[in-house]
Amino acid sequence: MAAGLELQGVVAGYGQGDILRGLDLDVPAGRITCLIGPNGSGKSTVLRVISGLLAPRAGHVLLAGRKVTGCSPSAMLGHGVAHVPQERSLFPAMSVWDNVLMGAYINHDRDAVARRATEIAQRFPIVARRRHDLAGSLSGGEQKTVEIARSMMLDPPVLCFDEPSIGLEPRARRMIFGILDELRRDGRTILLVEQNARSGLAVAQDGAVLEAGVIRLAAPAGQLLDSPEVGRLYLGAS
Ligand SMILES: Nc1ncnc2c1ncn2[C@@H]1O[C@H](COP(=O)(O)OP(=O)(O)O)[C@@H](O)[C@H]1O
Ligand SMILES: [Mg+2]
The missing domain is CATH 3.40.50.300 (P-loop containing nucleotide triphosphate hydrolases)
Known part of the structure; x- marks a missing residue:
């Protein structure tokens, strides 16, 4: 790859x-x-x-x-090519799960995107654990992890x-x-x-x-x- x-x-x-x-x-x-x-x-x-x-x-x-x-x-x-920017880039008022889905915004096959998010949640357990929480409620380190998880959505x-x-x-x-x-x-x-x-x-x-x-x-x-x-x-x- x-x-x-x-x-x-x-x-x-x-x-x-x-x-x-x-x-x-x-x-x-x-x-x-x-x-x-x-x-x-x-x-x-x-x-x-x-x-x-x-x-x-x-x-x-x-x-x-x-x-x-x-x-x-x-x-x-x-x-x-994925880019995880310097500034915090999650949408704070959206759930962790919805933020992760955004990582595949160029893919319009919703089922495929949901399947990929499930794989990502296995690799990054915080995504599974905090999926319903607002991204803005996470600590800095947790938010960065979710940003990285989001950047992995398109592999x-x-x-x-x-x-x-x-x-x-x-x-x-x-x-x-x-x-x-x-x-x-x-x-x-x-x-x-x-x-x-x-x-x-x-x-x-x-x-x-x-x-x-x-x-x-x-x-x-x-x-x-x-x-x-x-x-x-x-x-x-x-
Ligand atoms: N959007 C912008 N508009 C105008 N100047 C900018 C902008 N972004 C960065 N700069 C300027 O460009 C230079 C390099 O910035 P940057 O690439 O962010 O540096 P670094 O990441 O190494 O700290 C700095 O002088 C900064 O002020
Ligand atoms: Mg910089």
């Missing part, structure tokens, strides 16, 4: 300015690539370009070697996660990183953006550092963890 992603010379931004300035990034199939970089450097923008929320001004996005540049978000979902070979551990307490954080590792062991391709660079690189096989709109460093994740310069800039004292 694995499919790799590649960004080639991507230029993108909002309004007048460019945030990404000719960015090249390789996200190899069946692995976790962790993208780190300072606040405001454009990490979320990279994910928005991949998921079709923001069309690049130049450059290309390739999925399994095929150009998908400028596809709409629903087309990218259809191509098998995507490629998943992009934008700071999934942000704002979570340590136990919930570990649980989320454990889920990412399981998804990778299924054979999925994962692009993980993390402020918590140490934990992100620890679960990843590959790492990349975004600075001033380009990838300044791409290396095996372990090598970035051991790099004194990366350590000083991104890993803190812990």
Whole structure:
């Protein structure tokens, strides 16, 4: 099922300015690539370009070697690329179950969607346990788990996660990183953006550092963890 992603010379931004300035990034199939970089450097923008929320001004996005540049978000979902955004994205006044069903909004076969949701509920027990509860009543870690469950509704070979551990307490954080590792062991391709660079690189096989709109460093994740310069800039004292 694995499919790799590649960004080639991507230029993108909002309004007048460019945030990404000719960015090249390789996200190899069946692995976790962790993208780190300072606040405001454009990490979320990279994910928005991949998921079709923001069309690049130049450059290309390739999925399994095929150009998908400028596809709409629903087309990218259809191509098998899911995006779990940084901000909380569940509909708080809808039930957990209905939120999960929304993950398959491009599939109009309601029976097939319901069957898939039942499979998802087996894999993510919180979906079964809290199915009738309003999504807004769940804890942060539970909501993130339901967001991930929702992103799995179309069985995507490629998943992009934008700071999934942000704002979570340590136990919930570990649980989320454990889920990412399981998804990778299924054979999925994962692009993980993390402020918590140490934990992100620890679960990843590959790492990349975004600075001033380009990838300044791409290396095996372990090598970035051991790099004194990366350590000083991104890993803190812990
Ligand atoms: N919707 C938007 N409109 C205008 N500027 C934006 C928008 N989203 C992000 N930006 C700006 O683009 C830059 C990169 O943002 P972002 O990709 O969110 O960075 P990161 O995820 O690395 O913190 C920031 O300077 C931010 O203020
Ligand atoms: Mg961001």
